[in-house]
């Protein structure tokens with residue numbers, strides 16, 4: 001079975017992707033991706049966001065940045081291959097733990113920060129709505145949700161990036177939208193970055 005015939009929301013699909021390339025999206029080297037991570041990190045406050053959950057962490061580039069600033073980072077990814085790479089990348093950071101796991105199945109902790117970066121659009125609308133419910137229950141009062149998603153179109157995605165953020169906004173009507181921006185980019189289409197604080 002080729003990776004193109006595998007369900008693009010399955011572990012097998014992502015494992016196959018990571019077996020064909022060490023860093024399939026060039027997260028560690030692409031200036032666009034590194035700029036996106038910098039934009040995300042602007043909204044991370046190490047004094048307030050001590051315990052962080054980052055689902056869909058891939059090879060751990062953003063995880064490493066979070067781990068450099070926050071006390072505890074629990075990261076996860078559906079792909080075991082990606083998890084191994086993220087663990088290697090973050091091995092020097094004692095506060096970082098990386099486990100295989102689905103977005104809607106976080107570790108049994110409460111968090112001051114959850115970072116949803118380029119992962120929400122692999123779910124269907126009902127799956128994402130359920131995941132948002134589960135994740136937001138895990139955020140402490142005053143906790144922060146940062147979402148960053150590419151706004152282009154891919155056959156691998158079930159939802160567009162804007163739809164992911166619109167569903168988040170619909171689910172969080174009483175939360176404070178601390179930041180909203182759409183960053184356009186000629187070669188990559190661009191991404192939307194939204195930051196909500198739980199009252």
Ligand SMILES: C[S@@+](CC[C@H](N)C(=O)[O-])C[C@H]1O[C@@H](n2cnc3c(N)ncnc32)[C@H](O)[C@@H]1O
Pocket residue numbers: 009014025027055056057058059061062076077078079082101102103104116117118119122123
């Ligand atoms: C495009 S990468 C994004 C990586 C990283 N968050 C970033 O922004 O650089 C998407 C990652 O999400 C993972 N993934 C896809 N669906 C997932 C799910 N339902 N739960 C957890 N991880 C998932 C994939 O294995 C892949 O590593």
